[in-house]
Amino acid sequence: MFKIVSKKILNPTVTEMEIYAPLVARKAEPGQFIILRVEDDGERIPLTVAGYNREKGLVKIIFQIVGATTEKLNHKEEGDYIPDFVGPLGVPTKVEGLKKVCVIGGGVGCAIALPIAEKLHELGAEVTSIIGFRSKDLLILEEEFKNASDKCVVMTDDGSYGNKGNVTMPLKEMLEAGEKFDCIITIGPLIMMKFVVSTAKPYSIPVTVSMNPIMIDGTGMCGGCRLTLVKEDGKRVTKFACIDGPDFNGYEIDFDEAMMRSRQYAEFEKKKREETCALYKKAN
Amino acid sequence: MPFDPKKHVMPTQDPAIRATNFKEVALGYSPTVAKEEALRCLNCPTKPCVAKCPVHIDIPAFIKKIKEDDLEGAYSVIAESSSLPAVCGRVCPQERQCESACTLGIKFEPVGIGRLERFVADYHNENSKTKASKPESNGHKVAVVGSGPSGLACASDLAKQGFEVAIYEALHKAGGVLIYGIPEFRLPKKIVAREIEGLKDLGVDIQTNVVIGKTITIDELFDEGYEAIFIGSGAGLPKFMGIPGESLKNVFSANEFLTRINLMGAYLPENNTPIFHAKKVAVVGGGNVAMDAARCARRLGAEVSIVYRRTEKELPARVEEVEHAKEEGIKFELLTNPIEILGNEEGSVSSLKCIRMELGEPDASGRRSPVPVKDSDFVEDFDCVIMALGTSPNPLIKNTTAGIEVEKHGCLIVNEEEETTRSNVFAGGDAVTGAATVILAMGAGKKAAASITKRLLNK
Numbered sequence: 001m002f003k004i005v006s007k008k009i010l011n012p013t014v015t016e017m018e019i020y021a022p023l024v025a026r027k028a029e030p031g032q033f034i035i036l037r038v039e040d041d042g043e044r045i046p047l048t049v050a051g052y053n054r055e056k057g058l059v060k061i062i063f064q065i066v067g068a069t070t071e072k073l074n075h076k077e078e079g080d081y082i083p084d085f086v087g088p089l090g091v092p093t094k095v096e097g098l099k100k101v102c103v104i105g106g107g108v109g110c111a112i113a114l115p116i117a118e119k120l121h122e123l124g125a126e127v128t129s130i131i132g133f134r135s136k137d138l139l140i141l142e143e144e145f146k147n148a149s150d151k152c153v154v155m156t157d158d159g160s161y162g163n164k165g166n167v168t169m170p171l172k173e174m175l176e177a178g179e180k181f182d183c184i185i186t187i188g189p190l191i192m193m194k195f196v197v198s199t200a201k202p203y204s205i206p207v208t209v210s211m212n213p214i215m216i217d218g219t220g221m222c223g224g225c226r227l228t229l230v231k232e233d234g235k236r237v238t239k240f241a242c243i244d245g246p247d248f249n250g251y252e253i254d255f256d257e258a259m260m261r262s263r264q265y266a267e268f269e270k271k272k273r274e275e276t277c278a279l280y281k282k283a284n
Numbered sequence: 285m286p287f288d289p290k291k292h293v294m295p296t297q298d299p300a301i302r303a304t305n306f307k308e309v310a311l312g313y314s315p316t317v318a319k320e321e322a323l324r325c326l327n328c329p330t331k332p333c334v335a336k337c338p339v340h341i342d343i344p345a346f347i348k349k350i351k352e353d354d355l356e357g358a359y360s361v362i363a364e365s366s367s368l369p370a371v372c373g374r375v376c377p378q379e380r381q382c383e384s385a386c387t388l389g390i391k392f393e394p395v396g397i398g399r400l401e402r403f404v405a406d407y408h409n410e411n412s413k414t415k416a417s418k419p420e421s422n423g424h425k426v427a428v429v430g431s432g433p434s435g436l437a438c439a440s441d442l443a444k445q446g447f448e449v450a451i452y453e454a455l456h457k458a459g460g461v462l463i464y465g466i467p468e469f470r471l472p473k474k475i476v477a478r479e480i481e482g483l484k485d486l487g488v489d490i491q492t493n494v495v496i497g498k499t500i501t502i503d504e505l506f507d508e509g510y511e512a513i514f515i516g517s518g519a520g521l522p523k524f525m526g527i528p529g530e531s532l533k534n535v536f537s538a539n540e541f542l543t544r545i546n547l548m549g550a551y552l553p554e555n556n557t558p559i560f561h562a563k564k565v566a567v568v569g570g571g572n573v574a575m576d577a578a579r580c581a582r583r584l585g586a587e588v589s590i591v592y593r594r595t596e597k598e599l600p601a602r603v604e605e606v607e608h609a610k611e612e613g614i615k616f617e618l619l620t621n622p623i624e625i626l627g628n629e630e631g632s633v634s635s636l637k638c639i640r641m642e643l644g645e646p647d648a649s650g651r652r653s654p655v656p657v658k659d660s661d662f663v664e665d666f667d668c669v670i671m672a673l674g675t676s677p678n679p680l681i682k683n684t685t686a687g688i689e690v691e692k693h694g695c696l697i698v699n700e701e702e703e704t705t706r707s708n709v710f711a712g713g714d715a716v717t718g719a720a721t722v723i724l725a726m727g728a729g730k731k732a733a734a735s736i737t738k739r740l741l742n743k
Contacts (some may be wrong), residue, residue: 023499035454040550043557044456068556084456085495219454219495220678222540223519228531238524243680259533260631264533265558272556
């Protein structure tokens with residue numbers, strides 16, 4: 001059993017928790033993920049590591065409430081336990097040797113982008129962060145990003161905070177102004193990452209994207225997380241996000257396919273979440 | 285008593301009923317039927333069945349005990365060679381092993397050895413009240429990676445020798461393929477749970493949620509004081525065909541489909557694990573995993589076809605599974621191979637394009653390999669395709685451990701002692717052989733346990 005040591009509501013749909021999992025905390029690196037279950041016979045869900053405290057044995061997770069399992073997790077409180085928490089899985093984000101990096105997070109993806117920005121900052125790289133949200137009430141981690149960045153731009157779709165527009169707008173301006181990043185690292189909705197890639201393309205700046213597809217085991221067993229990479233010669237290669245990723249070269253990802261595959265269980269998720277919410281309502 | 289040329293029939297759930305539930309299909313012999321079946325054994329002096337058993341159970345000896353109504357005695361004979369009789373009695377391909385060599389089988393049907401093994405094991409499990417206790421420690425620590433058949437067998441034999449044994453399992457539940465792969469209707473999970481409990485009684489420490497190679501490495505296990513390590517991490521990596529359309533929605537690996545159902549209980553309506561309830565499913569492949577996936581899909585309400593590129597004779601699945609699948613209404617499209625999966629505008633599977641095959645000249649292995657029949661391609665509507673084409677070993681441990689070598693298919697290389705190319709690291713089961721059977725894995729685990737015992741105790 002794994003204890004929930006702290007819980008913080010970041011916004012109405014996003015919650016942060018610290019879980020006591022010393023074996024995972026000992027090794028976790030930015031970009032890696034864990035898999036957890038909230039109850040016996042429950043489903044396994046992957047969540048990217050949002051931070052860790054090796055001394056205290058804590059792993060931070062930040063999740064958006066989308067299905068029944070995240071709904072149930074959100075109903076757990078400080079001091080409660082979850083039965084399973086396994087990791088760290090996947091390959092850490094490559095940060096070594098980077099001197100000037102643009103980190104772009106969208107929505108809850110900012111939770112995963114933050115530890116990467118922090119690590120780069122710690123290693124002495126010049127970090128520009130662009131974080132985007134639908135509106136002000138969904139804003140998370142602004143202070144943390146500012147502390148980890150040389151420059152931090154906040155965007156909201158509706159202009160209710162920061163600058164109005166999406167994350168590609170300031171990126172485009174910077175690139176047009178001649179900014180030369182060694183690398184752009186982006187984490188967020190697939191459609192956002194797709195547009196970050198197309199914005200960066202004319203400038204030939206490498207883009208690393210963090211994929212978060214459907215998966216079960218996280219060790220290469222189910223193949224549910226498979227993605228198609230389109231190589232320079234047009235050859236299509238299948239990769240498993242759990243063991244080959246979650247980070248990939250953004251120029252190679254077939255985003256349209258990934259977006260389509262991400263909707264595999266969308267209806268089921270919605271239905272199960274509604275059922276779960278109804279149960280909680282009844283209980284109250 | 286008149287001599288019965290046929291095996292006593294295994295009672296089963298009615299096909300029409302069982303195709304709608306996940307309860308066990310084969311119900312097991314009654315004591316009377318078991319004894320009658322045992323009496324068919326000629327107790328022939330050459331014992332060809334024993335030689336064909338991968339772990340050399342003294343089959344005529346245990347059958348003789350059944351004839352004498354000494355069922356615990358029969359169990360003891362089996363337990364000398366096998367750690368998992370209740371499992372193997374259910375899932376071994378007996379028709380290719382012990383029963384294929386039965387002397388009675390030359391003229392008649394062979395003795396139902398598997399059914400008798402299951403009967404004896406079930407009897408023991410229901411009636412034996414003796415609980416194992418932890419033997420006195422010999423002071424040596426051994427780690428076992430993976431809790432499938434090879435790991436369970438290895439841990440059990442080591443614990444009995446007084447070793448301090450810890451099993452590390454990547455998933456949240458112990459049992460490996462017995463839990464995530466083989467469905468409830470073929471191997472009830474309570475049987476596996478009983479084996480796991482038995483190991484705990486022997487003092488084995490089972491750590492779930494630990495991925496060796498990620499959470500802890502092999503080197504760190506040695507640092508923690510383990511003197512030997514057994515790797516039984518199986519062959520979990522699914523294969524795909526590499527045909528167009530495999531990334532469409534509702535194309536699954538059999539591993540994913542079965543894991544959702546078996547490990548995560550997606551067939552239970554109250555469960556939150558998502559599963560696609562298809563109307564018409566094509567399962568590609570002809571092994572036990574293909575049969576399991578097909579029969580699970582059937583139980584979830586789909587019309588199901590098995591698509592296999594060779595003939596019925598070459599189907600690698602157990603004969604009984606093929607028969608059960610047919611009884612449950614599963615269609616067999618033999619000598620047929622998919623060439624493309626077609627999708628609709630939502631990116632979901634809409635149909636499967638296949639080509640008919642014929643068997644060509646025998647290849648180097650002596651098997652006649654299937655070749656496409658020209659212009660025989662056709663399209664059939666399906667809304668789900670499940671790929672059950674076999675699996676290969678997971679490279680996680682190899683990639684994170686210095687000194688462990690693999691052959692070209694990714695299988696760990698071991699010597700006759702089941703030791704890998706790294707000293708004191710042993711391995712067995714599918715991680716070494718590639719996807720094979722429960723009994724071979726169990727046998728390898730036992731053999732490795734003997735090697736480890738010899739090494740650490742200088743015996």
